[in-house]
Amino acid sequence: MTTKSKRNPILRKRGLRAALALGLGAALSLGASGCSSSSTGAGGGQIVVYTYGDNSTNIQQAAVDAFNKTSTVKVKLVQVPGNDYSPKLRTVMTSSSAPDVFFNWGGGSIAPYVKANELVDLTPYFNQAPLKGAFLPSVVAAGAVDGKDYGVPMRGMQPVILFYNKTLFAQYNLQPPNTWAAMQAAITTFKAHGVIPFALGGADNWPDLMWLEYMLDRVGGSGEFTKIQNGDSSGWTDQAMTTSLTDIQQLIQEGAFGTKFTSTSYTNNAAPALLGSGKAAMQLMGSWDYANQLSNYPNFAKSEEGFTTFPDVAGGTGNPADVVGNPTNFWSINAKTKYLSTAVAFVQYMASDTYTKALLAGGWIPTATTTSSLLSSYPNPAFGQFQYQMVQQAPSFQLSWDQALPTAVGTPLDTEVGKFFAGQVSVSQFESDMQTTQKNAGS
Amino acid sequence: MTLAATSGKPRPQRHGAGAPARVGRPRLAWALPGFLFFALFAVVPMLYAVYLSFCGNWSGIGSPQLSGAGNWTRLFQDSSIRQATRLTVELTVLSWVFQTPVAMLIGVWAAGKQRNRAVLAALFFIPLVLSSTAISLLFKALLDPNFGLAPSIGPWIGFPDGNILGSTNGALIALVFVGGWQFMPFHTLIYQGGARAIPKSFYDAAAIDGAGRVAQFVHITLPQLRNTITTSSVLIVVGSLTSFETVFLLTQGGPGAATSTLSWVMYQNAFDDFNFGYACALGAGLVVVSTVLSLLMVRLSGFGSMRSTREGA
CATH class of the missing domain: 3.40.190.10 (Periplasmic binding protein-like II)
Structure with missing residues (x-):
């Protein structure tokens, strides 16, 4: 599984x-x-x-x-x-x-x-x-x-969850990364100690997209993407999009994902292995990664792995209870x-x-x-409870963008996000590229 | 690889074999199965692809409808196609520059009759019998930035953290290298055959005139290998233009679009975006370009006249 x-x-x-x-x-x-x-x-x-x-x-x-x-x-x-x-x-x-x-x-x-x-x-x-x-x-x-x-x-359900290594966080006296400030503090500390703050399978492009999905939601609310999904390509150039992209660019530049994420892949288990083996401290990934850790790093999954929602962003208008991922x-x-x-x-x-x-x-x-009444039979009740409540309480459960958009926009989006994370396009270039792609696909 | 082909002793030229082809040739009917097979599995799909390229952005649902040359005009305006073309040309040129000299030198060297050369040549041949998939996956594991050899090799070749596949130039170099590693033995084999076909008397005569090893190579081997070079180059150029598996397995066109070659873009359009019409336009365009390129190379190098270099020997 x-x-x-x-x-x-x-x-x-x-x-x-x-x-x-x-x-x-x-x-x-x-x-x-x-x-x-x-x-x-x-x-x-x-x-x-x-x-x-x-x-x-x-x-x-x-x-x-x-x-x-x-x-x-x-x-x-x-x-x-x-x-x-x-x-x-x-x-x-x-x-x-x-x-x-x-x-x-x-x-x-x-x-x-x-x-x-x-x-x-x-x-x-x-x-x-x-x-x-x-x-x-x-x-x-x-x-x-x-x-x-x-x-x-x-x-x-497959919500995207922020997984982290509880042992590493305890070792450096850090708070769980459920606020933006705690996350920034963690990034700085881990970098200073040679630990990659976030494992990211950037070679696959779609793990990059999860970051943009959450950032845009936290900065501008779930309505921002709904606008794009409904075919309004001007959404790509909204201020919230610019802010989100700029924030992500800053994370990349300060080394939050290490220096090798563009050649690290999720699909060959490299990114999860970084988290499971303690080389990276956090990973933003779909809930399925828990099962993955359970089979490859059972000790880590059972006793060291923590999970939380994506943090609130300062000045953002989004609801921090919003969830992105694959509803089912x-x-x-x-x-x-x-x-x-x-x-x-x-x-x-x-x-x-x-x-x-x-x-x-x-x-x-x-x-x-009926799930909540049956949850006690789940192999890891704590993780099951967290996941179920996260989704149950979510005002919005946004389907992954590359799935929610027509394939003629969704697939180029994956590539474009990959280019953005690899530093091949600027914020404004990303925005205008996506706007053009969506316009062309609509015509 | 028969060693008997180059016996060391001078021997009479076999004029009979080179005589005009009055020997009975098979009739055209013999080629019929080949023609049929080629028509059914190459020409018909190719024509269908050309048809689909005029069917707008047919997604595989419903039946394709002719809707003009929209895909073709888009092909010439698409900036991602321009970038992919530039990349494909770079990949092709780099592959040629990397493979040709090495394959030629090893091939000429392996043409010698010494037993150690025969053994080593057989060893050099091994990459060719491995599947592209195996080779690509092997190198993907070797070049893994976290768990492979890349962190150890990287610092020596300008990638201090081992992020070879994750950097724009590194990924392209990796493609050139892996492709070269795989196909060089094949070109070595072609050059070996070509070098063995050069009459030994040329070298004997040159030796009498006082030509050294280098002079013999430059003035006898290179000119005599002219047709071999053309054959090998056409194969390298067309192969690189349409190479797909290595990109697919090693880089997936990434990082970003740094290794999105034309064939990868075609694949993405067809099987990720389900835009078969545009992918077919791109595919048909690739067929035209590679055909024209190989015809040009054959024409310009005089290979088309098919004259035997041994005439007058």
Whole structure:
């Protein structure tokens, strides 16, 4: 259970696709002919469900098995290898063997399908039992496009958390970094003692983006990004954006991330290892990193690892309870399904206590509203409680920008943030580049 | 690698082999399977890519619709494409400058008949039989700034903290080096073959005239290797223009966009942004540029006339 989402390591390693991309034309034709291979389509009294294949799909498989015991139309779960999931889904959705139900990240990841009228509007189902009130509202909202619900939460929440090394903080008499002043003091002290203040996998670009996401929220509030997400490209040049970028630039220049973060990667576990081995004192990362530490540095994870929310920024107007990250992953239903009632019944099953308990046992914090009463069964109750309350109390749970925006803006954003952190573009250059990118994508 | 090819003793030239091709050639029909295979897996996808390049920003959903040459005009205005082009040219030139002299010297050296040279040449050949993926991952681990050898090697080559892959120049140099390490043995092999084909009588004659080792190399080996140089250079240039795996596995185009070559930008557009139309325009453009470049090189170097250098020997 090390990886959970699009922002996660596995999806970023696209080995097979690398081979395909050697000849783009060849890749396209292979993709076009390859889609009929994996499933039998929506016929023969069964529905096909595509899920992101990683080492926690046993939870979904168990749910499918339980569901099939009572259902006349059977569910067939297809596990698509994680690193190929997005392109595979993109190809298969246009073919006759498209899945009836499929895994996604909500927001920008399904917007193109919504636009093409390929998804079932689930809003009516969320207004009635068993889905009504079953999941945290901020999480359900992340699966909506243009105010209509298209996704049913099917995995745990993945907020971005500030992890830190409690032993190192105690050793240098430092306060937990939950205020800006405490964080600055920690940076200065750790630098003086040869400890990297923050581990950062800058080679992957998307860990950089987490910093900008939180900074903008704290400086200007959650509305700043909502404006951009709604297509107003002038948001990139707002004063709050400039302030956030300038603050981050200062952090980079004072060495808060060390000097080697541009070649340090998260996906090959280098950045987490810096934190786990005590070479770095803090890391801003998605909650999935806890499981990662638990398997690679169990002693650190169990007794030395602390966790807190991103600090308040002096003079900022944002609510320090706001959270960014991946609210969860979702099931969406293909509008072309032949067995709509079975598909709906299957996604409704996600609201059951059985499924919620299965997620908890697998190390996830489910997004169901019943979770708090079941949390005691979580492997690390303290971390579980912290995570659940952080999300439950969050006025806003902003989906990672590169997922929330259309891919034509989201992917260039990752690269642009990487360039900014590597010092290749200035604050104003970043702003105008992103504004141009979004304008071009909109046209 | 047969050592028998260069027997040490002077021997009569085999004029028969070089005679005009009146020997029965296979008929065109024999090439049909090859043609079909090439057409199906290279020409057809290429034409489809050209078609897609006129289909706007087709994202893979729905069927592509022709919508004019928007992608092509964007291609010439896009500043990231300009930067990628500049980078690709730099990578190509650096790769050529790095690989050609080294491969040529080792190749000429390995052409000698000594047994130790044969053994060493076989060892030098090893990188070529490793897969690009293995090589790239190996070097990624070696160049890791925290847990690899980079902190030890870095200070010697101007990167005090070992941030080789994380600096703009360092990442490019790493790409040139890893690509060179991988493909130099192949070019060495080409030069070895080329050097062995030079008649020994040339050297004997030069030795009688008092030419030393260097003079023999400059006045006999280099001119005689002209066609070999062209072959090797075309392969290096086209290979570097379209090289992808090393970038993909070693730097992911980073840091920032410091190693975003044209083929990497094409990949990103297709499989990260799902803008297949623009990626196809870029891919089709790359095909045109590399074809034109290799034709130019062949034409300018006189390789196109295909005259044997051994004529008149």
